[in-house]
Amino acid sequence: MGADEFTARLGSVIYIYSAAMRPPTDQISGRKCIMRNHSAYPDFTCVLAELPDRTPVGFAYGFHGAPGQWWHDVISRSVVELLGEESAYEWFDDPLELAEIHVHPDFQGKGIGRSMIYALCEGRKERTAVLSTHDQPTAARHLYRSLGFTDLLSRYTFPGGHELYAIVGRTLPLPAPTSPNLPHGSCTL
Template sequence: MIELRRTGPEGFTAALDTVIEIYTAAMRPPAEQLTGRQGIMRNHATFPDFTCLLAETDGDVVAGFGYAFHGAPGQWWHDVVRRALEDRAGRDAGLAWFGDALEIAEIHVRPDYQGKGIGRRLVQGLCEGRAERTAVLSTHDQPTAARHLYRRLGFVDLLGAFVFPGGYERYAIVGATLPLRPVA
């Protein structure tokens, strides 16, 4: 049985070692990137309306996590992605998707717990009851289980083959209007 436990910035910061362990198992990033990723995550916890969900087993194993916050000008991801969307689709598109958006920054599940609905529950839980008009996130621009999940939840592609400044991987920027489409 998996239970979702909501925590704010303090609880998230206290669980950061576990969060990084799950991120590493799920994403397999180069070791030299982990210190920077940890700093980014710690900074995200200072953003407006930050919330985190920890997916915990009966045996107190954290099987996955997700966190989100209210996107705002001055946040790196928000500014970079909104500018790219406005360049491709116009100012109105940027305002429609990013003018009042919940930014889902991270959703990760330990590999041995994937495929059990935990990711879906994390996304739905982060979006549930939020006052924002939209939810936005970035994901690898490949036909992955995550991309399929986001589509089932009502997310649509806003930008494809997007490469972040200084990066090399291709991402899809996706968005959904809130509340999310119900999916069992």
């Protein structure tokens, strides 16, 4: 879905985000604002995983990363400082930024996250896909590694933050799914 439908369904998206991430309640309004702002970025696309009765159980979205976007600027500067300008150019000159990927806890471990990533990346013209994730041995970290994402930065702390993140990337396109049960290009369950 595009920006308009995403904004109209932001309540469902925030519900899934809150269930998956369990943020403090006072951070929800700020997260909604960030998500609404992301929907205005170039080539924004969201994939919503739904049950047959249209109950949403997961979402993922991304957009074309470009200078002037907070995450893009902060991370590309950090990559320049730690890995050099050539690496920053390689990863951040033409990226698909996968900003949010979340599955409701009741539905995790069923291939929904993987399917959403494939659907989101399918047909994209960007050269790379990049994202940040908690730098811990989580299911999400395992998923990204299994899709060929490699660490660009590890033990990374965002300005003003305290949690450790990994910044990961891979070239596009993604290889074809290896599981015959994986719904390629679709996220309706």
